[in-house]
Amino acid sequence: MKFFCAKATVSIATAIMLEETETDYDPVLLNFAEGDQLKPEYQTINPKGRVPALVTDHGILTETGAILEYLNTIAGASLVPTDPWAAAQMRAVMYYLASTFHVNHAHRMRGARWADLDASRVDMTAKVPETMGQSCAYVEENCALSPFVMGTDMTVADPWLYTICTWLNGDGVDITAYPKLAAHFDMMNARPSVKAVRDLGLIP
Numbered sequence: 001m002k003f004f005c006a007k008a009t010v011s012i013a014t015a016i017m018l019e020e021t022e023t024d025y026d027p028v029l030l031n032f033a034e035g036d037q038l039k040p041e042y043q044t045i046n047p048k049g050r051v052p053a054l055v056t057d058h059g060i061l062t063e064t065g066a067i068l069e070y071l072n073t074i075a076g077a078s079l080v081p082t083d084p085w086a087a088a089q090m091r092a093v094m095y096y097l098a099s100t101f102h103v104n105h106a107h108r109m110r111g112a113r114w115a116d117l118d119a120s121r122v123d124m125t126a127k128v129p130e131t132m133g134q135s136c137a138y139v140e141e142n143c144a145l146s147p148f149v150m151g152t153d154m155t156v157a158d159p160w161l162y163t164i165c166t167w168l169n170g171d172g173v174d175i176t177a178y179p180k181l182a183a184h185f186d187m188m189n190a191r192p193s194v195k196a197v198r199d200l201g202l203i204p
């Protein structure tokens, strides 16, 4: 499968999942500094101009949550709980990662999506340590993280949370202020899947 990705982005989560499920993939690294994601050739892959995008036998799939669950299913892996309530709780975390935690981070470098005035963008950037810190506190207090997001078993939420935590330093947040989150980050860092993704050059 062709996998469109870029360094230091949420595509790290998909890369970890590809490694965890031992799925064959062919990474295509976009260079954001050169605006590869906005070029016409990539628009035919993902008209949203974002990574990740995965070229599957059925078509092109985007959106981290959809991709992670798809990879789990086709690999016959067990990284989504079979119990409906546990699965719904895991998805509640994943929706939070997508709609709040990631979006807080995007206010640092991607403020132009929401505001035209320089002053507005400066203000948004200045707020990022606070909002990212709030999201860390939410996860610390409301997820099991013992050791995984959902407790004893790893799920597809774990590579996603790990990926967001790779941004915390640049966002002005000290992860050690959140001991369970910091332990989760260290544990994920030690996994062979994460090492493979680091070797690929996706994790700075």
Ligand SMILES: N[C@@H](CCC(=O)N[C@@H](CS)C(=O)NCC(=O)O)C(=O)O
Pocket: 008, 009, 010, 011, 037, 049, 050, 051, 052, 062, 063, 064, 065, 098, 110
């Ligand atoms: N909801 C999407 C978000 C994808 C996304 O925003 N990716 C960022 C990188 S972290 C991107 O490609 N940004 C390119 C840009 O803004 O030009 C997902 O979770 O897959």
